[in-house]
Amino acid sequence: MGTGKRGLLMMAVTVVCAVTVLAAPGTAFAAPSPSPTPSASPSSSPTPVSNKELEEVRKKLEKLYHSAAVATDQYNAAEEAAEKQSAEIVSLAKKIVRGQEKLAELKERAGSAAAAQYRLGGLPDEAKLMLSDDPRTFLDGAGRVIQGQRATKGLLAEMTRTQQDLEQYSRDASAQWQKLEAGRKAKAAAQKKIEKQIKAAEQLESQLEKEQLERLKKLEEEAAYKAQTAWLDSGALKDVKGKASEQGRKAVKYAGAQLGKPYEWGAEGPKTYDCSGLTSQAWASAGSGIPRTSQEQWKQLKRIDIKDMRPGDLIIYNDDASHVAMYIGGGAIIHAPRPGRTVTVAGAGSMPILGVVRPDA
Template sequence: MPSHRKPRTRIGTTAPALGVTTAALASVSLLAQSADAAPAGPKPSIEEVQKKVDDLYRQADLATQKYDAAKEATAAQRAKADALLDQVAAGTAKLNDTRRVIGSYAAAQYRDGGVTPTMTLLFSDDPQAFFDRNQLMGRLSDEQHRTLSTFESQRAANAKKRAEASRSLAALTTSQQTLRAGKQDVQTKLAAARTLLSTLTAQEKARLAAIEKKKQDEAERQAAELAAQQAAAAAKKKATPPAGHAPSSPSSPSAPSAPATTKAAKALAFARAQMGKPYVWGATGPASYDCSGLTQAAWKAAGVDLPRTTWDQVKTGTRVATADLQPGDLVFFYDDISHVGMYIGNGMMIHAPHSGAYVREESIYYMPIYGSVRPA
């Protein structure tokens, strides 16, 4: 780091821990106090609890994507500010070198009989002296003339860079504030979900698990239907070769779940290798992931760079219909596009679900589908 630079406080780039912050606990405490102060209402049903918990996890997913975007913006702004400060440092060094050369002219004149009015004006920062200085430029040697012109250009350029660096640092401060607010938002949503679940009795938790199992069974039934439709479509395509081509042997039909490209196969292999690793919001691996962190890392392993957030990933590649999904494709969920998973075939995907869960396989019908893309 250049000697002129002072180290700035940086926000950590490591994945946030799952622990509840003091701010989050305070928020939950205030909610609890408000609830105590209000008249006690009927206890929510297990179905209502499940809906509320699911909604909180979805809100946390959405807040996580906002956090991921803010984290990227902060990193980019920090890099820009650092580059500008380096340029200012280099410009200041050049300016000082030129100033020393001009100083040598003054020293020489002093040795020859004192500092002349010409040298006095050269060192003046008074804008009013500019006209007089220009008049005296004609009295300088060619070398001195070039040196002074260089000094003036360097001083103007450096002042411009300093102003730009100041604006960039202000923007960095704003990005850091957004990042901190996003972090607190995620933690508050997750704390509320955990608090709600902690109020359930063992019997209520068992009933909640049964409701969850029923939801998963229905999602898997829909996945099986999609798998059957895709297999039928593949068989029909196999049996109807293009005009002028002989039909292929029926003894070796292509599996509908086979990755369409080598890149997709590599991405899928990477995603499978992450199975069982914990979901941690804001994480991009290798020990843990959030949903878009997993898909980004998987396709990066295949040589394809995806953006960080679901909102940007959905704009990358080619849009595909659910019926045309192939392994490696990305499936996005909810109208706010707050979640993503990687299709593996047969109506199933690998994804990082939510806080407290692990990377796993699940039916793509477990959540409402927004749309799908094929990155490569």
């Protein structure tokens, strides 16, 4: 292999392939075989990189960033779960404190009752009643005995329930803590994978000259345009005439105001976003809380036919629901594409559509 730019490119592709295989066991991406070239002299010009070779780079970048997107969803899901689990642990801790205070109060009441009985000579009410010769006193005493027995039983039952509640709260808190720890490990593993995939992609791109990077971006745009054209030619938008709801208009307005802001995995704004961070915050601004990740948005929100799509609806992409965008009408979307890109407008059919969901169904 020569020492020109083509040689550097092929070497970078090979390195990235190795990183990808390590990051995703069972999936291999073969590096293109370079054509034999004569040894380059110090004065020779770099061998031009063909569009075919750049297309190979584009496809590998697409796979790397897709893998990073999947890991980002895993990271976001772990973070969302951790927030809920932490809140639950705090809530349980408060319940335990209140339960302990209540149990202490009940024990104090029981102690007071025992002390009062001791001061009266230690005879229980039942014994005093049996020693009474006055019928009226006997009848009045009988009523008090029954009330006292009920009160004692009630006090003991309440103490038992409070103790049981405390034990259950403690078990629940322990379980939530274990989940929190497991979530932290999952989050750390996802973060490691994200960083590895993005680093590999950046290393690959760093091997290209400025002119080659511009050609690579052009190839990305051409691939997106080709997919969008095929989608439109299929008649997918033929019957799409839905108008945005009031909430949908607010969500679209929010998303539009973020145009040009950088993509950052795990980010929910206001300066940077990932794909589901943008859509979830847009709908939060419209007064409708939705799941944080694209996969959960796909699972939990109402699914609708493309023909019924309206601005504000979310389009979920890829078989694994690893990307999401907001439909804004006219066959267009707003989305946060990937690292190195900014929030932008694109064709709704420029990526493989899994389906459409509606947050305000």
